[in-house]
Amino acid sequence: MSVTVYIPTPFRSLVGSRAHIEVEGATVAEVLDNLDHQFPGVHDLLYSSQHEIPRHINIYVNNQEIGSLNGDATQLSEGDQVAIVPAIAGGSGDGEAPQGAALTPEQVTRYSRHIIMPQVGSAGQRKILGSKVLIVGAGGLGSPVAVYLALAGVGTIGLVDFDIVDLTNLQRQILHQNDDVGRPKVESAKETLNRYNPDIKVVTHEFPLTSDNALEVIGQYDIVVNGADTFQARYLVNDACVLLKKPLVDGSILLFEGQSTVYLPGRGCYRCLFPQPPPPGMVPTCAEAGVLGALCGLVGSIQASEALKLILDVGESLNGRLLIIDALAMQMRTFKIRKDPECVVCGDNPTVTDLIDYDEFCGAPVRAAVDA
Amino acid sequence: MSVEVRVTSTLQTLVGQKAVQSEGATVGELLADLDTRFPGFRTQISGADGELHRFVNVYVNDEDIRYLRALDTPVRQGDVVSILPALAGGGLPALAGGAG
Numbered sequence: 001m002s003v004t005v006y007i008p009t010p011f012r013s014l015v016g017s018r019a020h021i022e023v024e025g026a027t028v029a030e031v032l033d034n035l036d037h038q039f040p041g042v043h044d045l046l047y048s049s050q051h052e053i054p055r056h057i058n059i060y061v062n063n064q065e066i067g068s069l070n071g072d073a074t075q076l077s078e079g080d081q082v083a084i085v086p087a088i089a090g091g092s093g094d095g096e097a098p099q100g101a102a103l104t105p106e107q108v109t110r111y112s113r114h115i116i117m118p119q120v121g122s123a124g125q126r127k128i129l130g131s132k133v134l135i136v137g138a139g140g141l142g143s144p145v146a147v148y149l150a151l152a153g154v155g156t157i158g159l160v161d162f163d164i165v166d167l168t169n170l171q172r173q174i175l176h177q178n179d180d181v182g183r184p185k186v187e188s189a190k191e192t193l194n195r196y197n198p199d200i201k202v203v204t205h206e207f208p209l210t211s212d213n214a215l216e217v218i219g220q221y222d223i224v225v226n227g228a229d230t231f232q233a234r235y236l237v238n239d240a241c242v243l244l245k246k247p248l249v250d251g252s253i254l255l256f257e258g259q260s261t262v263y264l265p266g267r268g269c270y271r272c273l274f275p276q277p278p279p280p281g282m283v284p285t286c287a288e289a290g291v292l293g294a295l296c297g298l299v300g301s302i303q304a305s306e307a308l309k310l311i312l313d314v315g316e317s318l319n320g321r322l323l324i325i326d327a328l329a330m331q332m333r334t335f336k337i338r339k340d341p342e343c344v345v346c347g348d349n350p351t352v353t354d355l356i357d358y359d360e361f362c363g364a365p366v367r368a369a370v371d372a
Numbered sequence: 373m374s375v376e377v378r379v380t381s382t383l384q385t386l387v388g389q390k391a392v393q394s395e396g397a398t399v400g401e402l403l404a405d406l407d408t409r410f411p412g413f414r415t416q417i418s419g420a421d422g423e424l425h426r427f428v429n430v431y432v433n434d435e436d437i438r439y440l441r442a443l444d445t446p447v448r449q450g451d452v453v454s455i456l457p458a459l460a461g462g463g464l465p466a467l468a469g470g471a472g
Binding site: 228229230231233234252253254257258259273274275276277278282322324326328329333334335336337338340 | 380390416427431434435436438439457459460
């Protein structure tokens, strides 16, 4: 019987730099023995002198750790996937590696479903843990984005929102619960995220994002995920990301419809897609027209996936494509987005070289004196 | 020639369905036909000068007509024309003044 064994990066030098190897065997122990026959030395890495698998190495059969099965006596079936996942990549001594360079045993277990994927591995998980993502808005889209990025182990998650949790938010904003009504959203969000994963740092920015502070806030992060609810905020975040050369993962929702795309520095922006905002009142907001709560999860999850792909540098991002989700028909379509050479902020001769007055640009009423 | 024109949220209310057959040889002719049948259609997507609003994109299949021949872009049997306005919704209540 033949199974596929995933070899972690630090062990690949022993097996001819291959990530996946077909090996014969009816149990995990037999497979590891046969692997050692093919590639002498593997056994010594996987077993201690007491012939036990050391605790810093986890072995998975089809995503289940063999400690929860039958150890190395776990029976295998044809086509099973066996993954070897060591805690310390590179084999350096326990605890001696600098912070962020190596995964702790708890991290190896927590993120094991990521680590066993060839597109992630322990190197990819360390990239995720070292990444800094800003989420604009801790509401409908920001909620699922933040939850999935926190669970994935994004090391620093920034949340910018000045609003207070309201009963009408609870139909869709999964960061907040009934008892949170009346609390600042960023406070409620931080508590929720840390309960999901105490392994990450949540930074709260409890103020409205404005032309005066956007560059400073966004400048602290690697990637921005947009969950803004107004055109002013969308153009502000877009322009700031262009000026700072930050990738922007965009998403928006209304009724049963969602839009998502990714803007990468030098490859087009929101203004290339929509050069000007509609006049106030022409395109309704969620508060005016409504939105299906579950649609937030659909679009937010796409945004979180795109952010993680950017961090991992894998796959094809939505850059250059506008994804349209019609949840009523449950159809998705993509349209091309091109970089507009005449774009005022990212084109060949930009005229917007600093942040502007977005209320004026969007024709919005004068700013309310007191936020929230 | 009859071509399918797909509309979303806002225009869907006006048209009463998400896709409508329209007559014309160019995108401009299709939109003019729809405006005749659904009064007010044109003002939703273009200004007094007849130019499309810059917050509304029109696609022939998956290509933005701004990169084809704009309203003069010819359409053929089987093409699908989509009209997409910008959406703002997300969850952060107003940068300033807007609805939450």
